[in-house]
Amino acid sequence: MSKSLEKIAKAKKIKYFLISFVDLFGVLRSKLVPTQAIGEMQKNGAGFAGFATWLDMTPADSDMFAIPDPDSLIQIPWNKEVGWLASDLWMNGKPVKASPRVMLKDQIKKLSKRNLVMKSGVECEYFLISPDATDIADTRDIQPKPCYDQSALMRRYDLIKEICDSMLTLGWGPYQNDHEDANGQFEMNWNYDNCLITADRHTFFKFMVKNLAEKHGLRATFMPKPFENLTGNGCHAHVSLWGSKNNKFLDNGDRFGLSKMAYHFLGGVLKNAESLAAFFNPTINSYRRINAPPTKSGASWSPSSISYSGNNRTHMIRIPDPGRFELRLMDGSANPYLLQAGIIASGLYGIENKVDPGQPLQCNMYTDYKNYPDLNKLPDDLEDALEKLSDNKLLKEAFGEDVINSYLKLKKQEIDEFNKDEVFDKRKDITEWERKNTLDC
Ligand SMILES: [Mg+2]
Numbered sequence: 001m002s003k004s005l006e007k008i009a010k011a012k013k014i015k016y017f018l019i020s021f022v023d024l025f026g027v028l029r030s031k032l033v034p035t036q037a038i039g040e041m042q043k044n045g046a047g048f049a050g051f052a053t054w055l056d057m058t059p060a061d062s063d064m065f066a067i068p069d070p071d072s073l074i075q076i077p078w079n080k081e082v083g084w085l086a087s088d089l090w091m092n093g094k095p096v097k098a099s100p101r102v103m104l105k106d107q108i109k110k111l112s113k114r115n116l117v118m119k120s121g122v123e124c125e126y127f128l129i130s131p132d133a134t135d136i137a138d139t140r141d142i143q144p145k146p147c148y149d150q151s152a153l154m155r156r157y158d159l160i161k162e163i164c165d166s167m168l169t170l171g172w173g174p175y176q177n178d179h180e181d182a183n184g185q186f187e188m189n190w191n192y193d194n195c196l197i198t199a200d201r202h203t204f205f206k207f208m209v210k211n212l213a214e215k216h217g218l219r220a221t222f223m224p225k226p227f228e229n230l231t232g233n234g235c236h237a238h239v240s241l242w243g244s245k246n247n248k249f250l251d252n253g254d255r256f257g258l259s260k261m262a263y264h265f266l267g268g269v270l271k272n273a274e275s276l277a278a279f280f281n282p283t284i285n286s287y288r289r290i291n292a293p294p295t296k297s298g299a300s301w302s303p304s305s306i307s308y309s310g311n312n313r314t315h316m317i318r319i320p321d322p323g324r325f326e327l328r329l330m331d332g333s334a335n336p337y338l339l340q341a342g343i344i345a346s347g348l349y350g351i352e353n354k355v356d357p358g359q360p361l362q363c364n365m366y367t368d369y370k371n372y373p374d375l376n377k378l379p380d381d382l383e384d385a386l387e388k389l390s391d392n393k394l395l396k397e398a399f400g401e402d403v404i405n406s407y408l409k410l411k412k413q414e415i416d417e418f419n420k421d422e423v424f425d426k427r428k429d430i431t432e433w434e435r436k437n438t439l440d441c
Contacts, residue, residue, distance in 0.1 A: 003070040005042045008083075009035040015081040019046040021066045021089055022100050022203055024407055025054035025414075026282070026335035026441060031066070032082075042068060045090060055089075056098060056406030064091040072200045077166035078212065086200045098403040100337035104199055107344035107398070114351075116241050116248065118344055121192030122202050125233040125332060126209055127184045127226055128156060131219045133439050136184025136227075145297050146183050153179040156186065159216045163188060163209060172201060181297050182230035192238060195340040202336035210440070222332030223438045224281065225288035228430055229296045232289035233332035239343055240324040241265065250323035256310050256360070257322020266308060266317060266325055267357035268350020269343060273306045273316065273329060275392035276346060277378055277385040279338040280330040282411070283441060284418055285434040287381045288426055289331050299366055303328055305375040307361050314365035316378070329378070333441040345398035381424055386411055 005017065017038050020030040031046040045065025050057030057064070068085035076082045088105070089096035096102055111118060128137045141152040153160070160177050167174040173191030180187045188205075192198065206222055213220035225232040240249040241261065249262035258266075269276070281290060292300040301313065308317035308325070318326045330339055349355070363371065379385035386408055389395060396404045414437075418424070422431045 004039070005068070005070055005073070005083075005085075006035065006039045008070070008073065009038060012075055012083070013081065014075060014083040017041070017068070017083045017085055019066050019068050019085050019087050020203075021048075021087050022335060022337060023054040024056075024098065024100060024335070024410055026100075026333065026338075027054060028203060028207055029053055042070070045087070050091070050096075054410055055096070056409055062092060064089050064096055066090075074170060074204055077169045078162065078215070084204060084207075086203065097400055098406045100335050100341070101199070103399055103403065104196060104337040104341040104344075107341045107348075108196060110348060111241070111344060115243055118195040118340070118347075119192050119240050119242055120195045120198050120340060120343070121189070121238045122198060122336075122339070123187055123189060123234070123236045123238075124202065124205055124209075124222065125180050125185055125187045125235065126220050126222050127182065127233065128159070128186065128213060128218050129184060129221055129226065131217070133219060133221070133226070133435060137218050138184060141183045143183070146179060146185075147181040147297065149179045152183075153177070153186075159212060159218065160186065160188070162212050162216075166208060166212075180231070181299075181301055182227070182232075182295070185231065185233070195344070199336045199340045202339075206336075221439050222441055223434075224283060224286045224331035224333050225292070225430065226435075226439065228288070231295045231297055231299070231301050232292070234289070234302060234328060235330040235332050235334050235339070236326050236328045237330060237339060237343065238320075238324050238326050239265075239347075241347075247323045249325075252322060254322075256319040258319060258325070261351060262325065263357050264350045264354050265347035266350065267355030268346045268348065268353070269327060270306055270308060270317065270357050271355055272346040272349065272392065272394060274376060274379055274385065274388040275395055276342045277329065278382075278389035278407070278411070279342040280334050281379075281385065282335065282338075282382070283333040283434075283438050284382050284415065284424055285430065285438045286331050286333055287379070287385075287424070288430065290329070290378050291380055292426070294366070302331075303365070303378060305365060305369055305372065305377055307365060307372070307375055308357060309360050309362060309365075312362060312364075314363075315361060319360075333438060341399070342395075345395060349394050349398070382411065383415055386415075
């Protein structure tokens with residue numbers, strides 16, 4: 001065993017560990033384990049009943065075990081006696097193929113066979129709302145174009161500072177915090193890293209923001225579209241592939257600074273975008289954000305068509321700088337592990353099949369989409385996205401047919417549950433079901 005958590009606990013004065021995992025719906029689940037028991041848990045894992053979570057298991061299945069990854073340890077900055085650990089799920093002596101962190105690690109292995117690693121950064125937008133979720137928390141935050149509003153940002157200084165200080169303590173390299181395009185909406189950015197590290201941090205970030213907001217008497221939500229008339233919560237990712245030292249996406253001879261490999265990778269993402277939406281926009285509420293009408297601020301800032309561009313935010317993929325691209329499809333309900341895993345699987349397909357992404361578009365896609373009737377559109381609702389996923393041979397091959405079928409089964413159950421009492425209609429108000437089931441995503 002590489003690192004002894006027992007020894008680390010002694011050195012860092014950690015009294016308890018949260019042994020955590022994320023299920024297929026992105027729900028963060030944990031056991032709180034005293035240091036005295038961590039040695040045994042590190043070896044054999046913490047036991048869970050899989051059926052009690054969003055994994056496709058039955059009550060008759062044997063225990064599954066969450067084996068913590070000591071490299072993922074985060075000593076919680078505002079509660080230093082607790083150490084947070086991401087873990088991998090095992091059952092009957094084998095990794096659980098349909099568990100998100102295992103799914104991501106499987107894709108990372110495929111990349112490593114080509115001596116490649118994916119580095120990524122995520123931009124997690126969130127709203128600060130009243131605890132009863134009826135409105136944004138700051139009643140003075142009413143500007144029609146509130147993006148970068150200094151006063152609204154500084155009215156939340158105490159909370160933002162505590163989150164940013166935490167990231168500084170953890171060495172994540174946070175570098176900016178701002179008020180985003182919707183009233184009550186914020187974004188905080190930290191450095192990109194290897195995609196597994198980013199996925200673990202993304203998971204912890206959501207927990208941290210929600211937990212600290214509560215401490216400050218507020219409620220934070222990453223729900224894709226908590227208010228019909230305001231910009232939704234995106235979760236854009238910046239992506240590059242690296243060899244041992246070099247960024248393989250970088251080519252300074254290209255007009256946007258991207259290599260052939262990058263264009264093929266990007267082409268694979270474009271080609272599979274409709275199916276990837278099932279992972280990247282996984283909730284019923286997600287489809288109020290994409291294909292959305294302009295919001296109070298003037299733009300939805302989310303894509304409708306499947307297109308790419310240079311430094312132009314109206315397209316699904318933007319190339320802001322040489323050597324990377326930004327995928328703008330994902331929203332705040334995206335599972336942090338499936339987000340990264342979906343990008344790798346489709347990008348690798350693009351490289352293997354030398355997929356041509358076609359010419360980039362320079363237009364304002366929000367106003368000029370009618371001029372491009374041949375472009376594929378993103379799914380209009382979750383059911384549509386699931387259908388695309390169920391027809392997608394590549395993703396079934398990449399993750400295993402059983403894994404995709406499990407995901408489809410659980411998501412279809414969710415839609416059936418919704419349809420019992422509700423009808424999804426973007427022109428109508430957000431339903432109580434969406435609020436109940438998505439506010440804490
Ligand atoms: Mg943003």
